[in-house]
Amino acid sequence: MPLFFNALEATAHRLSLVPPMFDYFHTLGLHALVAAARMGIFDALRERPATCAELATTLDLDPHAADVLLRVLAGLGYLRGRGGRYRLTRASRLWFTTDSPTSLVAGLEFWERTACVIWPRMERALRDGSPATPFYDLLENDPELSRSFQAWTAALARRQAPAAARAVPVPRGGGHVLDVGGGHGVFSLELLRRHPLLRATVLDLPGALQSAAGHPRLTPRPGSFLDDDLGGGYDAVLLFNVLHGLGDQEAATLLRRLAAALNPGGAIVVGDQFGDSLMPGRSSRALLHLLDLNYLVATGGRVRGFAEVAQLLREAGFRRPRHRRPLRSVTTELAVART
Numbered sequence: 017m018p019l020f021f022n023a024l025e026a027t028a029h030r031l032s033l034v035p036p037m038f039d040y041f042h043t044l045g046l047h048a049l050v051a052a053a054r055m056g057i058f059d060a061l062r063e064r065p066a067t068c069a070e071l072a073t074t075l076d077l078d079p080h081a082a083d084v085l086l087r088v089l090a091g092l093g094y095l096r097g098r099g100g101r102y103r104l105t106r107a108s109r110l111w112f113t114t115d116s117p118t119s120l121v122a123g124l125e126f127w128e129r130t131a132c133v134i135w136p137r138m139e140r141a142l143r144d145g146s147p148a149t150p151f152y153d154l155l156e157n158d159p160e161l162s163r164s165f166q167a168w169t170a171a172l173a174r175r176q177a178p179a180a181a182r183a184v185p186v187p188r189g190g191g192h193v194l195d196v197g198g199g200h201g202v203f204s205l206e207l208l209r210r211h212p213l214l215r216a217t218v219l220d221l222p223g224a225l226q227s228a229a230g231h232p233r234l235t236p237r238p239g240s241f242l243d244d245d246l247g248g249g250y251d252a253v254l255l256f257n258v259l260h261g262l263g264d265q266e267a268a269t270l271l272r273r274l275a276a277a278l279n280p281g282g283a284i285v286v287g288d289q290f291g292d293s294l295m296p297g298r299s300s301r302a303l304l305h306l307l308d309l310n311y312l313v314a315t316g317g318r319v320r321g322f323a324e325v326a327q328l329l330r331e332a333g334f335r336r337p338r339h340r341r342p343l344r345s346v347t348t349e350l351a352v353a354r355t
């Protein structure tokens with residue numbers, strides 16, 4: 017929920033002249049967004065701006081209810097309303113129209129369920145530090161939810177993959193990359209596109225691999241990266257958005273197993289949000305702390321700084337971890353190290 021406080025509003029909040037109403041209404045904002053995307057409001061505005069009456073007729077909505085929802089979306093910055101007509105903002109065109117390559121629409125069900133099922137169980141996680149849900153079991157047992165989660169992560173990956181792939185060291189004559197917890201396979205696909213002789217194996221749980229992209233040089237490998245055989249002889253390993261889902265012990269074990277699965281001199285590329293190098297600003301910090309809470313509650317994982325990830329990599333036998341932040345992708349942070 018983007019908030020746009022002016023100086024007066026910010027002061028009123030700082031001095032506690034008003035109650036913290038936005039915290040109560042965050043979730044309502046999410047549900048409004050989900051409802052709007054599902055009912056086709058963003059898609060209907062893709063071609064041209066429209067009035068509330070036109071949208072209500074096209075989408076078969078109650079005119080007053082449509083008016084209320086459109087004002088909410090405009091207030092949150094997802095629509096712009098001028099002269100009685102609504103139009104998309106850049107953000108809603110990019111993220112909430114269904115034919116955008118980075119559309120988050122198919123992933124909205126996942127967040128709706130997370131808000132209703134996982135986060136309300138937070139207290140247990142806070143009391144004993146263990147996750148409130150066996151998160152990935154939940155996904156494995158619910159194909160639709162798994163598809164929605166994979167669609168959401170794939171949309172974000174599509175935005176990051178070109179920049180991330182440029183930072184992955186791959187042998188000239190081809191080679192073999194293991195994409196650990198690679199699910200949808202978007203990062204592997206981008207690497208295969210860049211390197212015509214490369215092969216990729218995407219290791220993930222069986223349900224997640226149902227969403228994996230198809231490619232003649234991509235092999236899905238169903239299994240758990242914690243317990244099952246990882247194979248071997250890899251030239252590079254991708255570990256994108258996986259480490260934050262693991263506790264320290266699991267992370268250390270996985271990294272040791274990956275070091276053993278790589279050829280000598282092979283590279284590991286860890287992609288994650290690093291808590292010690294985020295964009296400056298209070299909102300970014302608040303978001304990072306919320307992410308940390310989400311990982312704690314959902315999987316028992318956590319946000320780590322680059323320094324902590326580098327330490328874990330060294331302890332697992334990797335050499336010279338380097339922090340890379342590829343150009344043109346402000347949210348992609350990488351740690352690259354060699355065996």
Ligand SMILES: C[S@@+](CC[C@H](N)C(=O)[O-])C[C@H]1O[C@@H](n2cnc3c(N)ncnc32)[C@H](O)[C@@H]1O
Pocket residue numbers: 152169170173196197198199200219220221224239240241242255256257258261
């Ligand atoms: C946050 S997603 C990241 C997906 C992808 N790497 C990306 O960055 O978009 C974490 C992935 O790890 C997979 N995963 C979680 N636990 C796993 C396990 N024990 N073994 C194999 N895969 C696992 C999940 O199914 C999911 O696809």
